[in-house]
Amino acid sequence: MGTRILTVEDDERIRIAVRMALEDEGWIVDGAASGEDALERFAEQPADVVLIDLMLPGIDGFAVCRSIRRDSDVPIVMVTARADTHDVVAGLEAGADDYVTKPFQPKELSARIRALLRRARPSSGGSATLRFGELEITPEEGLVRRSGDEVHLTKTEFRLLCELASMPGRVFSREQLLERVWGYDYFGDGRLVDVHVRRLRTKVEPDPAAPRHVVTVRGLGYKLQG
Amino acid sequence: MGTRILTVEDDERIRIAVRMALEDEGWIVDGAASGEDALERFAEQPADVVLIDLMLPGIDGFAVCRSIRRDSDVPIVMVTARADTHDVVAGLEAGADDYVTKPFQPKELSARIRALLRRARPSSGGSATLRFGELEITPEEGLVRRSGDEVHLTKTEFRLLCELASMPGRVFSREQLLERVWGYDYFGDGRLVDVHVRRLRTKVEPDPAAPRHVVTVRGLGYKLQG
DNA sequence: CTTCCCCTTGACGGTTCCATGAAGGTTTCG
DNA sequence: CGAAACCTTCATGGAACCGTCAAGGGGAAG
Numbered sequence: 283m284g285t286r287i288l289t290v291e292d293d294e295r296i297r298i299a300v301r302m303a304l305e306d307e308g309w310i311v312d313g314a315a316s317g318e319d320a321l322e323r324f325a326e327q328p329a330d331v332v333l334i335d336l337m338l339p340g341i342d343g344f345a346v347c348r349s350i351r352r353d354s355d356v357p358i359v360m361v362t363a364r365a366d367t368h369d370v371v372a373g374l375e376a377g378a379d380d381y382v383t384k385p386f387q388p389k390e391l392s393a394r395i396r397a398l399l400r401r402a403r404p405s406s407g408g409s410a411t412l413r414f415g416e417l418e419i420t421p422e423e424g425l426v427r428r429s430g431d432e433v434h435l436t437k438t439e440f441r442l443l444c445e446l447a448s449m450p451g452r453v454f455s456r457e458q459l460l461e462r463v464w465g466y467d468y469f470g471d472g473r474l475v476d477v478h479v480r481r482l483r484t485k486v487e488p489d490p491a492a493p494r495h496v497v498t499v500r501g502l503g504y505k506l507q508g
Numbered sequence: 509m510g511t512r513i514l515t516v517e518d519d520e521r522i523r524i525a526v527r528m529a530l531e532d533e534g535w536i537v538d539g540a541a542s543g544e545d546a547l548e549r550f551a552e553q554p555a556d557v558v559l560i561d562l563m564l565p566g567i568d569g570f571a572v573c574r575s576i577r578r579d580s581d582v583p584i585v586m587v588t589a590r591a592d593t594h595d596v597v598a599g600l601e602a603g604a605d606d607y608v609t610k611p612f613q614p615k616e617l618s619a620r621i622r623a624l625l626r627r628a629r630p631s632s633g634g635s636a637t638l639r640f641g642e643l644e645i646t647p648e649e650g651l652v653r654r655s656g657d658e659v660h661l662t663k664t665e666f667r668l669l670c671e672l673a674s675m676p677g678r679v680f681s682r683e684q685l686l687e688r689v690w691g692y693d694y695f696g697d698g699r700l701v702d703v704h705v706r707r708l709r710t711k712v713e714p715d716p717a718a719p720r721h722v723v724t725v726r727g728l729g730y731k732l733q734g
Numbered sequence: 735c736t737t738c739c740c741c742t743t744g745a746c747g748g749t750t751c752c753a754t755g756a757a758g759g760t761t762t763c764g
Numbered sequence: 765c766g767a768a769a770c771c772t773t774c775a776t777g778g779a780a781c782c783g784t785c786a787a788g789g790g791g792a793a794g
Contacts, residue, residue: 393601438771470772475750478771480754664782699742
């Protein structure tokens with residue numbers, strides 16, 4: 283049950299050095315040499331933490347960060363030689379949680395990773411299936427059942443439902459949903475949420491015209507209830 | 509509404525500089541000059557983020573950090589001149605979420621704070637449900653229950669009720685209510701409050717003709733009572 | 735008891751907000 | 765390379781809500 287760390291770094295010497303330093307701390311380290319490689323590895327087996335170098339051949343570190351962040355809440359640390367304030371801000375805005383400049387002390391990197399893991403959402407812990415009336419949500423497998431029958435939801439619809447289900451009864455504003463489902467750096471039409479709520483209702487509600495679970499609270503947002 | 513930041517820093521010049529830099533970013537900043545002061549302020553009104561200098565008179569930054577962390581999950585940033593790896597590790601082990609060394613760029617500090625706030629659990633403040641007799645007000649869920657049954661209130665009605673509930677028993681004049689519920693720059697009919705009080709009563713009072721909770725004080729205004 | 739003032743009540747136009755349908759663009763997969 | 769699924773935007777209709785007005789009623793002072 284060790285914590286898995288994915289390091290994205292094109293310089294092989296540094297990659298090996300980082301791997302050894304982190305393995306000394308008791309972590310399981312996987313290395314990727316390019317952005318494409320990293321995305322591929324992460325897609326097939328998500329790590330618990332991702333370390334990204336900015337200077338990569340092909341797609342750069344910012345893009346890798348944004349791409350991973352679109353699909354996952356995994357803690358991301360930028361590890362790079364560029365120490366400009368502008369780069370730090372850009373890295374954090376891209377979705378990174380921390381930004382460490384080379385050369386760095388392995389002990390410090392480890393401490394920062396531990397600090398991030400403390401805050402990270404219980405990644406695989408919430409395997410319990412949530413229930414709302416005849417609704418049955420299984421975050422693990424990305425599966426939703428209604429009265430026992432499987433219901434196919436798209437990725438966005440599922441994340442929207444999970445977000446609402448994370449705090450049942452509580453009202454989420456459109457801004458909050460945009461931030462937490464689509465990404466904090468999303469700028470666009472506010473009606474976007476409405477459309478997806480509607481689609482979600484057509485699939486999840488027995489009678490979409492009279493929603494029983496995905497309820498709209500006029501002037502505030504949406505909420506989920508039993 | 510705004511995010512509140514508590515800075516703990518004994519050097520007044522730096523404290524003011526930090527305050528100005530953060531206020532430029534749109535945050536509400538409160539300053540403490542010592543560890544004792546900080547703990548006291550945090551106890552009476554928890555901030556959303558805490559910045560701590562290591563070198564403090566009296567109890568040091570580590571102790572302040574541990575003390576706050578014992579009671580709260582608030583994001584904590586160490587802001588200090590000591591850049592030793594040992595200090596960084598110690599700071600993070602003490603419960604800090606990030607460690608920034610002076611001199612630092614305000615933009616970078618802001619970006620790091622934003623990154624932390626993204627991860628922070630929704631602030632635990634204000635989740636208390638207020639009760640008045642059979643009335644039950646839950647701001648989080650945007651709903652009111654009367655004897656267990658849900659009562660639907662509109663946005664304005666809800667804000668009006670919350671305002672009255674903020675100081676039960678106290679009489680609010682129409683001007684005060686207009687200012688605090690509708691906004692400072694409102695010019696219009698004085699009867700506006702009456703109409704909404706009426707609508708509120710029809711929904712909240714068992715017998716709207718004989719109000720038990722939303723009581724009118726002739727010549728003065730309205731008040732809420734159990 | 736009378737009068738005045740303030741509050742209540744009901745109704746109505748204007749506005750805001752949400753649901754719905756459809757179309758265009760992007761990604762994914764065969 | 766083509767098709768299907770999906771995401772996003774836009775326009776439109778309708779419902780809910782807000783603020784205003786005028787008429788009616790009830791309490792307080794004289």
